Amino acid sequence: GENVEQHPSTLSVQEGDSAVIKCTYSDSASNYFPWYKQELGKRPQLIIDIRSNVGEKKDQRIAVTLNKTAKHFSLHITETQPEDSAVYFCAAEGDTGRRALTFGSGTRLQVQP
Amino acid sequence: KAGVTQTPRYLIKTRGQQVTLSCSPISGHRSVSWYQQTPGQGLQFLFEYFSETQRNKGNFPGRFSGRQFSNSRSEMNVSTLELGDSALYLCASSRTSGSKDTQYFGPGTRLTVL
Numbered sequence: 001g002e003n004v005e006q007h008p009s010t011l012s013v014q015e016g017d018s019a020v021i022k023c024t025y026s027d028s029a030s031n032y033f034p035w036y037k038q039e040l041g042k043r044p045q046l047i048i049d050i051r052s053n054v055g056e057k058k059d060q061r062i063a064v065t066l067n068k069t070a071k072h073f074s075l076h077i078t079e080t081q082p083e084d085s086a087v088y089f090c091a092a093e094g095d096t097g098r099r100a101l102t103f104g105s106g107t108r109l110q111v112q113p
Numbered sequence: 114k115a116g117v118t119q120t121p122r123y124l125i126k127t128r129g130q131q132v133t134l135s136c137s138p139i140s141g142h143r144s145v146s147w148y149q150q151t152p153g154q155g156l157q158f159l160f161e162y163f164s165e166t167q168r169n170k171g172n173f174p175g176r177f178s179g180r181q182f183s184n185s186r187s188e189m190n191v192s193t194l195e196l197g198d199s200a201l202y203l204c205a206s207s208r209t210s211g212s213k214d215t216q217y218f219g220p221g222t223r224l225t226v227l
Contacts, residue, residue, distance in 0.1 A: 001172075032212035043117075043203065043218040044156075051212075089156060097211040098169040099146045103156040 002027040004092050006104025013080050014112050021107045023090035024072040030092040033066060033073045034101070039086045047088075048075070080111045115140065117206050117219035125225045131192040134222045138185050138206030144168075145187040146216065147179060150201040159202075162187050163210040191224075199226045 003026040013019050025033075034049035050057045050064045050073065057064050061080075066073040077084055090104040118137045126132050138145050147159040158171040162181035181187045185206075191198055201223050205216040 034215070036218075043220045046215055046217070049215065091156075093212045095212050096169075098163075099144055099161040099207065099210055099212070099216065100158050100169045100171070101146070101148075101156075101216065102158065103148075105155045 002030060002092055002094070002100075002102040004090060004102050004104045006090050006107055008107060009105065010108045010110070012110045012112060015080060015082060017080055019075075019077045019080050019084070019109055019111075021075045021088055021090070021109070022072060023074070023092075023104050024070075025092040025102075026071070027092070027094060028068075028071065029094040029096075031095045032093045033064070034091050034093075035064060035075050036089045036091065037086045038089065038106075044089060077109075080109075082111050082113050085109055085111045117204060117217055119202075119204055119219040119222050121222060122220065123223050123225075125227065126194050127227050128194055128196060130194050131190065132194060132224060134189045134191075134202055134204075134224075136187045136189070136204035136206075136219055138187070138204075139217060142206035142208050142217075143185050144207045144210045144214075145181060145185065146205045146207075147187070147189050148203045148205065149173075150203055150221070151199075156203070159189070161210065168210050194226045196226050199224060 031052035036044035038044045063076045091101040144163045146161040161169045179189045201221045207214040
């Protein structure tokens with residue numbers, strides 16, 4: 001089955017700096033890669049996703065890049081703010097006609113004011 | 114549009130008991146997936162239901178089961194509870210099965226097994 005590895009497990013940045021979280025996946029058939037943000041005690045919320053037919057997607061301060069050949073994808077947050085502090089999860093899923101997101105282990109991002 | 118809702122939000126049970134958790138998807142969503150979240154194992158896929166049929170199942174023992182009703186609401190049942198079943202159980206809904214549509218998560222049910 002699919003295996004998703006996520007790094008780093010913790011990340012501390014100064015407000016205004018950029019943050020980068022990286023994930024690798026094992027199943028070359030995976031073609032959908034969402035990123036979720038989970039604040040303490042709250043539900044995971046989708047912040048951005050990318051499908052394998054594009055290499056990059058941007059939404060304001062958040063961008064995701066995908067390298068299908070190397071089987072890795074990354075989340076980039078620019079101009080970080082204290083409210084960006086949360087745990088971020090990457091995930092991967094194949095186009096099998098069934099749902100089965102495989103999640104990375106999470107990155108705890110701390111933005112220092 | 115109302116989001117995914119889960120009941121109850123908190124539950125305390127003892128070993129050996131069974132428990133049923135409920136999930137109401139976003140209106141119009143027919144796929145409901147369940148996940149277990151623990152500090153040690155992270156977020157793990159349990160199963161997915163679509164049109165009242167289990168479409169996919171993760172690597173969990175048979176004590177974990179589920180069902181889906183004609184209105185797309187889903188229930189998850191865990192029998193013969195073990196201490197290790199203590200976790201946050203999240204459900205997520207999407208319009209269809211498969212990766213074409215985004216999954217939206219509910220707030221979760223925090224289960225504590227004593």
